[in-house]
Amino acid sequence: MAIGAALTAVCSWITVPSAVPFTLQTFAVFLVLGLLGGRRGTVSILLYILLGAVGLPVFSGFRGGLGILLGNTGGYIAGFLLSGLIYRALQRFAAKGVWAEALVLLAGLLACYASGTAWFMAVYTRAQGAVTLGTVLSWCVIPFILPDLAKLALALLLTGRLRPVLHLN
Numbered sequence: 001m002a003i004g005a006a007l008t009a010v011c012s013w014i015t016v017p018s019a020v021p022f023t024l025q026t027f028a029v030f031l032v033l034g035l036l037g038g039r040r041g042t043v044s045i046l047l048y049i050l051l052g053a054v055g056l057p058v059f060s061g062f063r064g065g066l067g068i069l070l071g072n073t074g075g076y077i078a079g080f081l082l083s084g085l086i087y088r089a090l091q092r093f094a095a096k097g098v099w100a101e102a103l104v105l106l107a108g109l110l111a112c113y114a115s116g117t118a119w120f121m122a123v124y125t126r127a128q129g130a131v132t133l134g135t136v137l138s139w140c141v142i143p144f145i146l147p148d149l150a151k152l153a154l155a156l157l158l159t160g161r162l163r164p165v166l167h168l169n
Helices: 002-013 025-053 066-070 074-091 098-128 133-140 142-166
Strands: none
Touching: 002 025, 025 066, 025 074, 025 098, 025 142, 066 074, 074 098, 098 133, 098 142, 133 142
């Protein structure tokens, strides 16, 4: 679980700056959940968030601290935990196989988008003034859909190859 948190941190440092930075965090979340399963994967994500909350520079741009979690993008970071919880809940009921796992991860990604977008709107509106949902979606979600789907596919591929070798599940 600690290695999963470390992997998420390293993936967060690979960043393309924008209003919401392009990182490999979502890839790490997908991979950690796929390899460790819902319970251990979610604990790994929680550990990553707690490390950042206490100030370790595990978030994008080598940043850490509560200010990041309470800032514009904090809802997306919290959304990673929500993704893990959804993965854990749905994994119990989902059929086995790559397509079922993809749908469960996609449900978690949608929850991450929703929580992050709601948080971004609240924080941005308080600091800068009102902003429409369409504007926030155009900044924070739409540009990320295709890259996130590619990250999901890569994580599924690696999970399928690594799970039998690592004997994790």
